[in-house]
Amino acid sequence: MTALLAIEGLQTFFATPAGEIRAVDGIDLEVAAGECLGVVGESGSGKSMAFLSVMGLVRRPGRVVAGRILLQGEDILGLAPAARRGLRGRVIAMTMQDALTALNPALTVGEQVAETLEAHAADLPTGRAARRRAVRARVVEILGLVGLPDAGRRLGDYPHQFSGGMRQRIMIACALVCRPRILVADEPTTALDVTVQAQILDLIGDMRRELGMAVVLISHDLGVVAERCERVAVFYAGQVVETGAVRDILDRPAHPYTRGLLRSIPRLDDPGRRIEPIPGQLTPADARPGRCRFLSRCALAAPPCRADIALADLGRGHRVRCVRLRP
Amino acid sequence: MSESAGPLAAATAATTPARRHLRELGRDGATMAAVAVVLLFALMALLAPWIAPQDPYRADFLRRLQPPAWIEGGSWAFPLGCDALGRDLLSRIVHGARVSMLIGLLVVVVATSVGVLAGLLAGYLRGWVDVVISRLVDILLGFPYLIFAIGLMAALGPGFLNMLVALVYKEWVLPCRVVRAETLAAREQDFVEAARALGASRRHIMLREILPNILSPVIVVATFRVAYVIIIEASLSFLGLGVQPPTASWGSMIADGRQFLLNAWWVSTFPGLAILALVLAINVASQGLRDVLDPRFAR
Numbered sequence: 001m002t003a004l005l006a007i008e009g010l011q012t013f014f015a016t017p018a019g020e021i022r023a024v025d026g027i028d029l030e031v032a033a034g035e036c037l038g039v040v041g042e043s044g045s046g047k048s049m050a051f052l053s054v055m056g057l058v059r060r061p062g063r064v065v066a067g068r069i070l071l072q073g074e075d076i077l078g079l080a081p082a083a084r085r086g087l088r089g090r091v092i093a094m095t096m097q098d099a100l101t102a103l104n105p106a107l108t109v110g111e112q113v114a115e116t117l118e119a120h121a122a123d124l125p126t127g128r129a130a131r132r133r134a135v136r137a138r139v140v141e142i143l144g145l146v147g148l149p150d151a152g153r154r155l156g157d158y159p160h161q162f163s164g165g166m167r168q169r170i171m172i173a174c175a176l177v178c179r180p181r182i183l184v185a186d187e188p189t190t191a192l193d194v195t196v197q198a199q200i201l202d203l204i205g206d207m208r209r210e211l212g213m214a215v216v217l218i219s220h221d222l223g224v225v226a227e228r229c230e231r232v233a234v235f236y237a238g239q240v241v242e243t244g245a246v247r248d249i250l251d252r253p254a255h256p257y258t259r260g261l262l263r264s265i266p267r268l269d270d271p272g273r274r275i276e277p278i279p280g281q282l283t284p285a286d287a288r289p290g291r292c293r294f295l296s297r298c299a300l301a302a303p304p305c306r307a308d309i310a311l312a313d314l315g316r317g318h319r320v321r322c323v324r325l326r327p
Numbered sequence: 328m329s330e331s332a333g334p335l336a337a338a339t340a341a342t343t344p345a346r347r348h349l350r351e352l353g354r355d356g357a358t359m360a361a362v363a364v365v366l367l368f369a370l371m372a373l374l375a376p377w378i379a380p381q382d383p384y385r386a387d388f389l390r391r392l393q394p395p396a397w398i399e400g401g402s403w404a405f406p407l408g409c410d411a412l413g414r415d416l417l418s419r420i421v422h423g424a425r426v427s428m429l430i431g432l433l434v435v436v437v438a439t440s441v442g443v444l445a446g447l448l449a450g451y452l453r454g455w456v457d458v459v460i461s462r463l464v465d466i467l468l469g470f471p472y473l474i475f476a477i478g479l480m481a482a483l484g485p486g487f488l489n490m491l492v493a494l495v496y497k498e499w500v501l502p503c504r505v506v507r508a509e510t511l512a513a514r515e516q517d518f519v520e521a522a523r524a525l526g527a528s529r530r531h532i533m534l535r536e537i538l539p540n541i542l543s544p545v546i547v548v549a550t551f552r553v554a555y556v557i558i559i560e561a562s563l564s565f566l567g568l569g570v571q572p573p574t575a576s577w578g579s580m581i582a583d584g585r586q587f588l589l590n591a592w593w594v595s596t597f598p599g600l601a602i603l604a605l606v607l608a609i610n611v612a613s614q615g616l617r618d619v620l621d622p623r624f625a626r
Contacts, residue, residue, distance in 0.1 A: 055524055057520065057523055057524060085526050085527075085528060086526065087526070088523070088524060088525060088526035089524070089525035089526030089527075090526060093524065093525055094524040094525075095521070095524070096517050096520055096521045096524065097517075098517055101516065101517040101518065102517040102518050102520070102521040103518055103521070104518040104522070104536055104539070104540065105518075105540065106539035106540045106542075107535070107536075107539060115522065115525070115527060115531070115535070116525040116526065116527075118531075119525065119526040119527050119528065119531065120526055171521070174521070174525055175524075175525060
């Protein structure tokens with residue numbers, strides 16, 4: 001089976017006056033059609049930047065320096081900018097972290113959802129009136145699908161007239177109106193109230209089933225990912241440190257960082273347990289090659305960790321980047 | 328559903344931003360008075376041939392330098408008196424409003440369009456486009472406005488169209504600077520990134536995503552500049568480089584009267600007052616507009 005999206009050896013570096021920052025340093029990932037992949041990691045771990053690289057949205061001084069990105073079997077890194085733009089929103093769409101600022105305050109929501117459609121106008125009828133009717137019909141349809149009550153009457157409203165949860169729904173409608181094969185949802189619940197978060201995640205799940213698309217759910221919350229995804233990739237300092245099926249990762253975490261993440265989540269079934277934070281913090285200096293990226297915060301650090309660590313396969317697609325923890 | 332629109336959203340849904348701004352403007356007395364004066368001048372310019380009491384071009388040497396009506400020797404048929412050729416001053420001022428308003432509006436509209444496009448390109452594309460446009464702006468800003476316009480008019484020759492060109496030549500610089508600065512800030516906004524992530528083209532992002540968000544300062548600058556352009560036009564016409572006689576222009580009317588200032592003060596004074604009134608009104612009105620559109624500067 002060829003994956004819908006395959007990332008091979010992706011490296012995205014930022015040239016700064018202080019030296020090169022390896023935001024993404026050798027990522028290998030696959031997303032199969034229709035599956036839900038969770039991407040977890042803390043701020044600065046490179047999870048957003050990896051998928052901005054896939055989208056072709058890395059801004060200077062950042063640059064994709066190496067790797068291949070195969071979308072439906074075709075290497076898109078070699079495509080002309082216009083061709084890549086044609087893929088965005090049509091084949092692969094991405095929603096940004098903050099729904100409250102990601103909608104244009106000066107445009108009505110109807111206009112904004114229609115924009116994606118207009119950018120990829122392939123299957124719209126010609127002729128002005130027919131076209132306007134078709135666009136409107138599809139905008140109303142998708143807004144209804146994402147659960148905007150009374151969508152037909154609210155097309156002319158501006159984003160500030162909607163609640164945060166509704167704005168996130170509108171964002172998702174913008175991303176889905178062209179029925180992409182993959183939706184990359186970058187922290188879709190970060191800016192929202194806890195009560196609304198579950199609704200938005202449910203919506204993304206519903207849309208995935210409804211439209212038969214794959215979802216990449218980027219989050220810093222392992223709990224969210226564990227609940228919603230089939231597979232997980234744990235990012236740390238620009239690398240995937242552990243990846244595999246959700247069950248395997250939850251039951252047999254094989255990387256000290258993943259274990260730390262699991263121990264730092266409060267659990268309802270074991271309320272007496274202490275929450276153990278991971279000591280230290282992620283710094284750009286951790287992304288140096290020639291050593292384990294987690295070295296400075298790892299309790300198990302030892303001499304063999306001072307070398308480039310390869311992903312080792314533990315079977316059933318469970319892979320880990322650690323030489324100390326081997327079952 | 329907990330997140331459905333409340334009654335507040337329903338209440339505000341009926342008012343567009345434009346309507347809200349208009350209502351705010353209406354509350355400001357000085358602004359409303361200024362707007363009324365500007366509208367009066369606009370109406371005057373529009374209806375000049377029908378409301379002017381006399382033919383502005385008909386010379387009558389018997390009425391040479393006839394004083395205003397309320398002074399000994401004046402007549403209410405020529406309320407503000409006559410110039411050195413015996414032409415009715417009021418009628419010439421009414422017709423002169425056409426030149427001032429038309430030049431002011433045309434120059435600012437054309438220059439703002441050019442400036443907005445150049446500013447968007449420079450601010451959004453950056454790179455060599457930005458370097459070229461910004462250096463050109465710096466160079467043009469280095470010349471004093473009037474000197475520059477005089478030089479261009481001397482090169483092009485006088486006339487309405489040439490004046491338009493000469494003024495636009497430098498006038499686009501200011502809106503360009505404003506738009507470039509605003510674009511630099513706007514391009515970093517999340518909604519621009521979000522639009523890019525969904526396949527929006529560069530043209531689309533510049534014109535549909537960024538432009539609507541930076542329109543307020545552009546409108547404010549444009550209204551202020553109308554007043555300034557009117558003064559420059561008057562200055563050029565005063566120097567004989569503007570619209571050509573016998574077309575009535577406030578600047579050339581002031582010039583016509585300056586040799587009679589001691590014995591016929593009205594020839595220069597009334598067109599001067601017209602300029603003063605219109606420019607003042609435009610400035611006060613745009614100040615009010617700025618307070619509404621750009622709350623950062625509110626008094």
